[in-house]
Amino acid sequence: MTEDDIIARLKENVIQGRKNQDEEGIDEKLSGTPGVVELTRLALEKNILPEEIINKALTAGMTVVGEKYSTKEYFIPDMLASAEAVGEAMDILKPILEAAKVETKGKFAIATVQGDIHDIGKNIVAILLRGAGYEVNDLGSDVATEKIIDFVKKESPDYLGLSALLTTTMTEMGAVIEALKDSGLRDKVKVLIGGAAVSDEYAQEIGADAYCMDGFQAIKELDSF
Amino acid sequence: MAKRDIISLIRENVIQGRVAQDDEGLDGGMVGEPGVTELIEKALAKRLDVRDIINKGLTEAMNLVGQKFEQKEYYIPDMLASAEAVGVAMKLLEPYLAQSGIKPKGKVLLATVKGDLHDIGKNIVTILLRGAGYTVKDLGNDMEPHSIVNAVRAEKPQFLGLSALLTSTMVNMRDTIQALEESGLRDKVKVIIGGAPVSEEYAKSIGADGYGSDGFQALAVIESLTST
C-alpha cells in the first residue's frame, strides 16, 4: 500500500466507524480488512507524520461524518462509532505527539458529581470530545468533590465538565465551583455543566462558564472559548 | 275501574312507554299489567270523554316525558317508546275524534325519495309525529315524484316530509317539488325535508318550506308551521 492508500483507507474506516479489523462497519463487507487501529499502526510504521495522519485521515474523516450527520444520513450512533475509532487512533498517536510536543486541542476532565451514578451522557461526551481531538480524563461517576479539586490541582486541565441527573445532586456542582475558588483554581479552568436537571439559568446561578445540552453543544462551546 | 283511574293508568303507561300488556316498561316488572292498548280499549268501552283521555292521559304524560328529557333523566329511546305508546293510542282513538269535535293536529305524508331505500330517520319521525298528535301516513321508499303528487292530491295533507340519505338521490326532492308545482298543488302543502346530505341551505335552494336535522327538529318545524 502506498502512503496515499493508507491515508485514504484510514479516512474511509473513520467514516465507517471501524475501530479494528473485526468490525463490520456500516457497509458490512469490510469485516476482516484492517480497521483504524491497524491502519494507524501501519501508517506510523511507514513513517507517515502524525500530523498528516490526523489532518488528512482522522479530521478529514470526521468532517465527512459531520456533514452526513447534518444531512441526516448519519445519526448519533454512527457519529459515536466514528468518534470512538478516532479516539483509539489518538490513543496510539498520543505518545508520539507528546514526544514531538504537538499539542492536543486541550485537556478536558469530566466527572459525574458526588452522589450521582448516572453517566450515559458523560460517557457519550467523553467519546465525542476524544474524537474531536481533546485529551479526555474521565474521572468516573459519584466523584467526591475533593477528588475533582485534587485532579485539577495536579493535572491542570483546561476544561472541567460536570454532569448530574438529579435535582438532589446538582447542588454538588456549586460546591465544586466554590471549592475551586477556595483553592485559588477557579480562573485556571473553564467549567462546563450538563445533565437533565440543570440549565442555562443554573449555570449562571452557580457561576459555571457554560451549560451544554449535549456533547455537540459542548464541542461548539469549546470551539468558542 | 273508576274513570279517573283508567286515565291515570294511561298516563302512567305512556310515561313507562308500555304499548301493550307484555311490555316490560321502563321500570320493569310490569309484564301482564294492561298497557296503553288495553287501557284505551277499556276507556272507550267505558265511554270516557275522548278529550279527557287525550289531554289528561296522553298530552300530560308527554309533557312530563319532555321535562324528564330536559333534565336528562330520559333519553331518546325513552321518548321514542312513550311517543310510540301515544301513537298507538291515537290510532285507536282516531275513529272517535271527529264526533268529539277534535280536529287532528294535522296530516303528514312521509316518503323517502326515488332511488333511496333509507328510512330509519323517517320511521323515527313517524313515531314522534304520531306521538305529538298528528295523523301520519308513510308512503314508503323509493317513491317516484308523480306517485308522491298523486298521494298529496288524494290525501290532502297539511305537510309532506321528504327524506334522502344519498347525495345522488336528494336531487329527487327538487324534482318532487317541481312536480307539485306543475300539478298546481305546491301551495296546498308545506314541504319539509331531512336526511344526512341535505341542509338548511339546500332546503332554501329547492324551495322547500323547512328542514329538520333530526326527528325532534322536524317535529319542532312542523309544530311551528301548524296554524292553530
Added chain:
Amino acid sequence: MPREGILVPNPYVRITDEQVQQIHRASLQVLLDPGLICFSKKAAEIFHSHGAEVTTASSADHPHWHIKIPEKLVIEALDSAPKTVKLGARNPDNALIMRGDEPRVYFISGSETNIWLDVDFPAYVKKSDSSIEIQVPEFHPRRATVADLCQSAHVCEHLETLDGYIRTVNIQDEDITEDNKDVNKFFASLNNTTKHFMSGLTKLEQLDNVVRMAELIAGGKEALKENPIISFITCLVKSPLQFVEDTTDTFIEVCRRGLPTVVSSSPQAGTTAPIKEAGIMAQINAEVLAGITLGQMVNKGTPLLYGSVPVMARMDTLGDSYGSVETSQYNIDCVQMARFYKIPNYSTSGVCDTKIPGQQASIERLFSDIVVTLSGPQYLHCAYGLLDCNAVFCLLQAVLDDAHFQMIKFFLKTPRINQQELAETMKQIKEVVATPQKLYIRYIRQVMRSGEISAPYPFEGDGESDSVFALAYQRMNELLAKPVEHIDPDTTAKIFREIPGLLPRLNVYKEGK
C-alpha cells in the same frame, strides 16, 4: 372488598412459549457470564453466603464485586417468591390483590417528575377579525412542590380508573432537604388519598420513619403487615447488569421488613442494553431475576413485583423514546416473562415523548396504554399526567388519561352472549320485524341504565371546535373541589409527634389553617 381492576380474559401474547424459554435460559447464562457487577457490599456478602461466586474487583473509590449467580439460587428464589401479592390501603376497599398467573390489571399513576405544568386558558383574538375570540390552553412549567404533590394525590383519589397511587412529583420546596424529603413525600400522599401508596425512598435512613408513619396510620405493626398501605420501588439496577450501592442497600432493608417492593430495572435499548429485542430481553430479565434472587435470600417469602421499565433510545438524541413502538413491545415481553414465573408484574405504559398535552401526546399514550393493558400485567403504572418522558406532570393530562382508560376498561368487559340472551333477543327480532317501523329503539332503555352502554367521549363539546382541554379543565376543577378524606386528627397528632422532619404546613388540623 379489594378493587376489581379489569380482568383481561385472553391476554395478547407477543412471544411464543418457546421464545419465553429461550429468554429465560439466556438470562441464566448472563447471570453466570458476565454476571453481575455489584457496588453494594451488603449484597455481595449475602450472595457470597448463599454460594454465589463473588470476587472482589479493585477500585479504591468505588469498591465493587463481580458476582456469578448459579441457576440453583435463581430457581429457589423464583420458587419462594410469593405468587400472590397484596397491596393494602387506608380504605380497605382500595386494596389490590395481584396473582402472578391472573391477567387482572390495576392502573396506577407515577412516576416522580421535577416539573409541574400549570394550565390556564387565555383568550386570543383573530388578527383579521377582532370580533372572533378563542380560548387556547397555555402550559407553564415550574418546579414541583409538596403542595403540588398533595393536589395530585387529591385528584388521583377521585379518578375513577386509577387503582393505586405512585408519587407523581419530586418535591423541591426550599425547606425540603435530603433528610426530610421522604417523610414529607409519604405524609403528603397518604394524607390525600385512601388508595395504595407506592414510592421510592430517597434516603435509607428515613425508612424506619416512613414505616413507623405507615404503622400509625394502619393501626399498628401487625395491622400494617395485614394491610400494607405503603410499598416501595427500588431501582437496584443500573443497566447493564450493575447493582447500585444505595438503592440495593435500601432494597435489602425493605425486604428484611417484609414490605412489598418492586425489583425495578430500566435499560435503554441501544445504549445500556442491546438494540435488538432478544438482547434487551435477555438482559432485563437477568437483571430482574438477580434482584428477585437477592430479595428472597434476604427474606424468604418477602413480597416482590417483577419490575420492568424497558425503553427504546431515539436515534436523534439517544434520549429515551417512551413513545416508540418498541418500548411497548419490550414491556409486553416482560409481562410474559413475569407470568411465566407467576410473579406479579409491574409494567409501564402511557409515557410519551412530547412535552405538552396535545395530539402527539394522545396518540403515543393511547397506543401503549391499549397494547400493554391487553397483555395483562397486574400492576400497570401508566403515566397518568406524565409528559416529556418522566420530566413533567400535568393534572389536566391526568384527567384526559382517565377518560381513555374508561374506554379501555369498558372494552374489556366480558361479552354477554349466552342462551338466555339469545332467546330474549330473538324474540325481539321477531317482534320488531313485524312492525312497520322496524326499529329496536324501545329495547335500548333497560340496557342503557344498567351501565352496559359506553358513554360518549366526556370532553366532546359541540363538535365545531376542539373543546377537549377546556372541558377536561372544568372536570379537573370539579375533582379538586371534591373533598378528600384526610388522616384523622388523633393519628395526625401522633404522626407529627413521633416522626421528625414533617413540615408543619402539612398538618391540616393546625390552628390558623
